[in-house]
Amino acid sequence: MSVRISEYATRSREAIRDRPEVRTAVTGATVAFDEKRRRAYGEVDADSWRRWAEGVKNHLLTHLDDYLAEAEAQLEANGADVHWARDADEARQIVLALAARHSARSVVKGKSMLTEEVELNPALERAGIEVYETDLGEYILQLLDEPPSHIVGPAIHKTLEQVQHLFADRLETDPGGDPDELARAARDVLRDAFINADMGITGGNFLVAETGTVALIENEGNIRLTTSLPRVHVALVGIEKLLPRMSDLAGFLQLTARAATGQPIGCFVSLVQGPASAPGDDGPEEVHVVLVDNGRTDVLLHEHAWEALRCVRCGACLNTCPVYRQTGGHAYGWVYSGPIGSVLDPGLLGLHEAMPLPFASSLCGACFDACPVRIPIPELLLSWREEAQQKGLTPWKERAALAGLATAATRPPLYRAAARIGTRLGATRAARKLPMLSDWSNDRDLPRPSPHTFRQLWRQGIK
Amino acid sequence: MKVALFVTCLADHYFAEAAADAVRLLRHLGCEVTFPDAQTCCGQPAYNAGMSREAVRMADHTMEVFADCEAVVLPSGSCATMVKKFYPRLMEEADRAVQAAALADRTFELAEFIMRRLGVTRLGDGLAGRRVALHQGCHALRELRLETEPAVLLEGAGAEVVPWEAAEECCGFGGLFSVKMTDVSAALADRKLDSLPRVDWVVSGDGGCILQLDGRGRARGDGVEFVHLATALWRGVDGWAGEAMAERDSGGRHGRSNGQAGRRLE
Ligand code: SF4
Numbered sequence: 025m026s027v028r029i030s031e032y033a034t035r036s037r038e039a040i041r042d043r044p045e046v047r048t049a050v051t052g053a054t055v056a057f058d059e060k061r062r063r064a065y066g067e068v069d070a071d072s073w074r075r076w077a078e079g080v081k082n083h084l085l086t087h088l089d090d091y092l093a094e095a096e097a098q099l100e101a102n103g104a105d106v107h108w109a110r111d112a113d114e115a116r117q118i119v120l121a122l123a124a125r126h127s128a129r130s131v132v133k134g135k136s137m138l139t140e141e142v143e144l145n146p147a148l149e150r151a152g153i154e155v156y157e158t159d160l161g162e163y164i165l166q167l168l169d170e171p172p173s174h175i176v177g178p179a180i181h182k183t184l185e186q187v188q189h190l191f192a193d194r195l196e197t198d199p200g201g202d203p204d205e206l207a208r209a210a211r212d213v214l215r216d217a218f219i220n221a222d223m224g225i226t227g228g229n230f231l232v233a234e235t236g237t238v239a240l241i242e243n244e245g246n247i248r249l250t251t252s253l254p255r256v257h258v259a260l261v262g263i264e265k266l267l268p269r270m271s272d273l274a275g276f277l278q279l280t281a282r283a284a285t286g287q288p289i290g291c292f293v294s295l296v297q298g299p300a301s302a303p304g305d306d307g308p309e310e311v312h313v314v315l316v317d318n319g320r321t322d323v324l325l326h327e328h329a330w331e332a333l334r335c336v337r338c339g340a341c342l343n344t345c346p347v348y349r350q351t352g353g354h355a356y357g358w359v360y361s362g363p364i365g366s367v368l369d370p371g372l373l374g375l376h377e378a379m380p381l382p383f384a385s386s387l388c389g390a391c392f393d394a395c396p397v398r399i400p401i402p403e404l405l406l407s408w409r410e411e412a413q414q415k416g417l418t419p420w421k422e423r424a425a426l427a428g429l430a431t432a433a434t435r436p437p438l439y440r441a442a443a444r445i446g447t448r449l450g451a452t453r454a455a456r457k458l459p460m461l462s463d464w465s466n467d468r469d470l471p472r473p474s475p476h477t478f479r480q481l482w483r484q485g486i487k
Numbered sequence: 488m489k490v491a492l493f494v495t496c497l498a499d500h501y502f503a504e505a506a507a508d509a510v511r512l513l514r515h516l517g518c519e520v521t522f523p524d525a526q527t528c529c530g531q532p533a534y535n536a537g538m539s540r541e542a543v544r545m546a547d548h549t550m551e552v553f554a555d556c557e558a559v560v561l562p563s564g565s566c567a568t569m570v571k572k573f574y575p576r577l578m579e580e581a582d583r584a585v586q587a588a589a590l591a592d593r594t595f596e597l598a599e600f601i602m603r604r605l606g607v608t609r610l611g612d613g614l615a616g617r618r619v620a621l622h623q624g625c626h627a628l629r630e631l632r633l634e635t636e637p638a639v640l641l642e643g644a645g646a647e648v649v650p651w652e653a654a655e656e657c658c659g660f661g662g663l664f665s666v667k668m669t670d671v672s673a674a675l676a677d678r679k680l681d682s683l684p685r686v687d688w689v690v691s692g693d694g695g696c697i698l699q700l701d702g703r704g705r706a707r708g709d710g711v712e713f714v715h716l717a718t719a720l721w722r723g724v725d726g727w728a729g730e731a732m733a734e735r736d737s738g739g740r741h742g743r744s745n746g747q748a749g750r751r752l753e
Binding site: 033036037040041047051055346347349350351380382383384385386387388389390392393406407408409410411412413418422423426427429430432433434436439440443444447463464466467468469470471472473474475476477478479480481482486 | 494496498499500501502503504506507510511522524525526527528530532533534535536537538539541542544545547548625626629630652655656657659660661663664665666667668669670671672673674675676678698699701702703705706
């Protein structure tokens with residue numbers, strides 16, 4: 025997925041003005057998910073769970089080298105092959121080489137944001153390999169040639185009518201078909217794809233270092249098939265997805281499901297231990313785990329941003345985010361959108377590439393309350409903002425105005441005079457020409473100052 | 488108790504009467520209110536923009552102005568949060584964490600002060616029959632965790648606080664956010680206004696939120712009336728029966744009603 029973050033202002037405006045159905049669909053779905061998440065948190069001692077999960081991930085991230093070595097050893101002991109990908113290109117080359125070795129003509133895929141991040145599908149297609157996304161939402165988007173707009177619900181920005189129309193057109197379903205009918209039509213296509221696939225590609229929600237187990241959460245059963253039916257299973261896993269022990273996994277499976285969808289646990293949890301142990305046993309003949317860095321080590325070394333690596337990609341912060349709800353994910357311009365995207369993208373891509381995402385937030389703090397691993401997203405946004413100011417990545421007029429405010433605010437008489445002039449000016453038509461207020465006043469009526477300032481009232485005596 | 492009012496920039500210029508109502512309310516509850524004249528801006532605009540050096544300068548100034556005050560009260564959840572929560576964080580790097588923490592402990596948002604410091608939950612019944620929607624500023628809600636205080640005080644004064652689907656959602660102000668990301672910010676306000684139930688007033692303890700929602704509401708021609716929490720609470724006292732007043736007065740803690748009943752809203 026190409027990076028279009030710098031177009032955030034225009035693309036968010038277009039989403040709001042020209043595609044109102046996106047806002048309706050996204051708001052409706054995220055409000056419902058957020059409700060379920062709240063209820064599911066309320067059923068348990070969510071605060072303690074979240075603190076525990078934060079602690080486990082912090083421990084992992086501060087001992088990541090050891091746990092990666094342990095995971096590699098365990099995976100190999102289980103008969104899986106481990107590959108290391110420093111960046112997106114290496115990740116693609118590894119998968120392409122595996123596909124070539126097995127003369128793969130067709131692959132099925134489980135939903136994976138990491139494969140979006142490393143742009144795997146286009147690379148496979150260029151190599152002449154047929155790719156089937158088997159998650160229903162991902163399948164819809166593949167037909168439309170659109171990237172996912174949400175970590176958990178990739179097609180959350182689509183309305184039922186749009187999908188009915190698409191399927192009627194492409195799969196010859198009834199134009200008024202209900203969701204079950206539509207799912208059935210997709211299943212018919214995908215069943216053949218599963219049977220004919222030479223290779224199954226997935227991500228990984230967790231990788232337990234102690235046992236070398238890749239854990240995958242889903243609700244549709246397509247990941248179970250992707251990991252078990254084809255002869256070869258390849259899992260791409262970000263290096264931050266590790267968990268130290270098997271006993272940690274139980275907690276994380278439950279907490280992640282509660283955060284993501286409000287479920288006590290996902291409908292399907294697949295634990296991939298390695299290939300089938302004997303010919304004729306269930307499972308693939310080969311299991312490959314590709315451990316992907318692609319900027320994560322840089323994030324880990326960053327003074328503040330490392331906390332974003334605790335992320336379990338549950339999407340709870342997107343669901344609760346009032347900004348995300350207005351535009352959906354595409355406006356953010358890259359794979360990871362919403363609150364987590366705004367703090368992770370600058371780390372993975374470099375701050376310059378990710379501007380203005382740290383500023384695409386009102387800092388309302390709802391994301392922190394929702395996050396199962398307590399990533400202090402508002403604080404991280406602020407530290408990215410600070411870095412952006414120091415590097416001169418923001419408009420100089422803005423910096424000058426704020427520096428001026430600080431100078432005035434430390435000299436009370438100057439401040440009082442400036443504030444009075446500013447307020448009165450802000451209420452006149454001239455304000456529509458002032459650099460910052462002109463945008464404000466396009467969508468809003470100008471603020472009305474009080475007839476007397478409080479200082480004046482105080483001096484007159486308040487009765 | 489001696490209380491210093493930190494009026495905040497927006498209240499000084501846009502909600503002056505509401506700030507005056509805060510003074511009336513505090514006096515009514517038996518406080519002696521002072522107004523340190525050298526106060527300016529708490530520094531939040533710079534802090535939110537990531538200009539921490541500038542924010543530190545403003546925080547230093549504010550900490551000096553309010554250094555000797557017994558209690559500092561702000562008619563703004565957002566600016567109160569700046570002093571209570573963000574100064575300690577900000578000043579840690581400037582080596583003045585101790586002073587910042589000391590000021591933080593003595594600083595309160597208005598409703599927070601009334602309930603948590605003074606322990607008062609019943610102001611009067613001046614809001615009897617009023618249907619109000621409560622918009623909590625995000626900082627008041629999620630940083631100060633004033634999840635119940637403003638509603639308890641409003642309901643205690645007789646108001647009906649009407650459920651609102653988007654009650655806890657951000658209005659889209661966010662200071663700099665509303666000028667930098669103006670379209671998205673306006674869309675947030677629309678979500679609030681579109682889901683607003685029928686009410687007499689929308690009450691909020693944050694002037695910034697009111698400027699945003701009222702500005703957008705007027706541009707849309709919604710005709711919604713916004714009232715600052717300080718004014719709503721003072722109106723809650725207004726209808727206080729003389730008898731009850733006298734009872735409280737006998738405790739010697741509270742001043743007599745100052746005859747402002749029926750005073751017109753700004
Ligand atoms: S940042 Fe937290 S809430 Fe958001 S996707 Fe990651 S784990 Fe979930």
